[in-house]
Amino acid sequence: MKILVTGFDPFGGEPVNSALEAVMGMADEIAGAQIIKLEIPTVFGLCIEKVREAIITHQPDVVMCVGQAGRRFGVTPEKVAINLDDLPYGADNAGNCPKDQPVAADGPAAYFSTIPVKAMTEAIKAKGLPASVSYTAGTAVCNHMMYGALHLAATEFPELRAGFVHVPFVTKQVVARPGFPSMKLEDITTALEACVETIVKGEEDEKIVGGQTH
């Protein structure tokens, strides 16, 4: 089994991106599966292109994208991605600030994750680390990437499964940010490895029938 795990480059003036750092710390082989790690740009459109190229090159069974969500208290696998790009303020790393745009003009309103978010959450908690399922990946580059990966699977790579995991700041990022939660870098990496183990073991959540082929 081959799993492509992606992390975004730093954005918003941050020197680091906790997601990228945690991804790069993951083992190269987990539960017998080969892990391919990829840094992708925090840029609308381009991030999906980079993942598409990597899918063609590496032919993974699963794409698990990882992003930083600075207000989250634990690791949060995302259940759903919506067909909406909308930055209320700020811009991505290429200066894009879309308002009310679709990710894919021909895509459905949303895709549910095809990796098992509840089982992944339980696996993280079993490691003694905080986790919960999230039902919104926002409307910025993270949701865009998750939707994009699931849309690639739906339209070009029918065997591919895909999903997204948001992670908190690492501790060093909150030293000058009183009131922000964080996790230790090694712990975030452990949590991501637990997600991968869950996928490799073939664990599945109960299926949602509506909205998506299974």
Added chain:
Amino acid sequence: MKILVTGFDPFGGEPVNSALEAVMGMADEIAGAQIIKLEIPTVFGLCIEKVREAIITHQPDVVMCVGQAGRRFGVTPEKVAINLDDLPYGADNAGNCPKDQPVAADGPAAYFSTIPVKAMTEAIKAKGLPASVSYTAGTAVCNHMMYGALHLAATEFPELRAGFVHVPFVTKQVVARPGFPSMKLEDITTALEACVETIVKGEEDEKIVGGQTH
């Protein structure tokens, strides 16, 4: 123009539901439109049935459902409803506690609101009241009702527009709940009336192309 506005009955042991109280305080005519107010049960399935019956009886142009979200700081029009019923704990007022069930087995993964959430949010703020667009209505009865109303529009009532607005606790509900935000009942009612005015005036958000017919 005719607008059906619904509020849920109290749940979770609460003596009141801020949404229902605020809805019942709305004017019967707003900006020339007739307002029909309906109490609906906080019960999966049944709430949609009640709204369907009211649509047949009253033939409204718009259905705006309103629900209580006790941790919210302002009034939050919902952008999207997902095809997922999932109560992690507790039950609805009839004892149902669905896990990972679709709202509609034959429905799409999500529907976007067909009432203008950004314009409604700006109208509320123009009244001096806090508001923001929300991108998750959760996975409980509120999301279920929003998805259900949009699914009715998509499958049975093609002229109908529908959406959902979450409101905070009213002030009296937080007296014994230190650390919970609230709004004054009259202010929530004013905010809901501002939403209706926005709809009646024909204001629209930019359209999302993907995922839904417009």
Added chain:
Amino acid sequence: MKILVTGFDPFGGEPVNSALEAVMGMADEIAGAQIIKLEIPTVFGLCIEKVREAIITHQPDVVMCVGQAGRRFGVTPEKVAINLDDLPYGADNAGNCPKDQPVAADGPAAYFSTIPVKAMTEAIKAKGLPASVSYTAGTAVCNHMMYGALHLAATEFPELRAGFVHVPFVTKQVVARPGFPSMKLEDITTALEACVETIVKGEEDEKIVGGQTH
């Protein structure tokens, strides 16, 4: 009975100060007591001077100072003031930014409120409004004023009772501040009037023996 109630002028770039607005809306007579309302400057030292002058002029029985605490969810009578001026950043309205300075070089480490904070809190809640006792008034001008008033009572005006009440933002202040709690202006005024009623009725908390003469 005569009660001097003070509110600070706006600071920090805010167009209004919720404390001042709420104080100015109070009745001129409450439960038979005369209410004297005074705007005071958000300036270390000067605010105490202004209150001292008003005490000499009006000879009140009680001084109740009121200040804005923008993160608070309800009205919070303060139990204790400490002998410490310390602004970690920013400055008062005259540009002062003291670090680790005493309010009064010859004063004790702290004074407890001599108005009944628990009874006041219960009276506010009995009006259906959120309230709780606070055990820190911070280290900025609010704590400075509370300490200053109690030090005046201890050193110059032995019959005088004094205390401090923090209030949240009023609703209009949070329209552009998602995630901040607020209260309606009239409700803050009602809460302050409930505090005064409690004082006039002669209600008392249990006394703390240590640290202070009673």
Added chain:
Amino acid sequence: MKILVTGFDPFGGEPVNSALEAVMGMADEIAGAQIIKLEIPTVFGLCIEKVREAIITHQPDVVMCVGQAGRRFGVTPEKVAINLDDLPYGADNAGNCPKDQPVAADGPAAYFSTIPVKAMTEAIKAKGLPASVSYTAGTAVCNHMMYGALHLAATEFPELRAGFVHVPFVTKQVVARPGFPSMKLEDITTALEACVETIVKGEEDEKIVGGQTH
């Protein structure tokens, strides 16, 4: 130099106390100073007795007490202890639930820390860990212990310096508590060792003149 560091036993039904675990993980010698670690009971009165006995036995130069504060985001040295025991609900580990009682009937209203809270905070941050000075230790056993240690110094052991540090939950404590911040156990221990190094090096905050002899 000899430093007595105390941690409370678990309370409130928790299987562990993050403060105690972190204290027990500290080195036995830090920057040349001998560290004496002591578990104390989460019981009003008794905890002070235990510390008094340990002072007599070990004759430390400094007592640094450590307690758990489950809502805190970082390590927070406490600036001030007040002469007030007040549990709004619940009880200590011996069933005591004092209301509005003084810690010491003959004591002052408050004591400021005699270990340097700002310097300690900076030392923790220099290790890449979150910290801030706190201006309230509450009104439960933690504040009681801090006040008690400073009152012992003021009345019986004039050479002794004392203070208190609150620490967050350790990560394992928040697995089943979504929305609570935490720190890694090793990081809390590192933070406490940084506090001790600061004390040993003789660093001092600016002195507060009022309220206390220096």
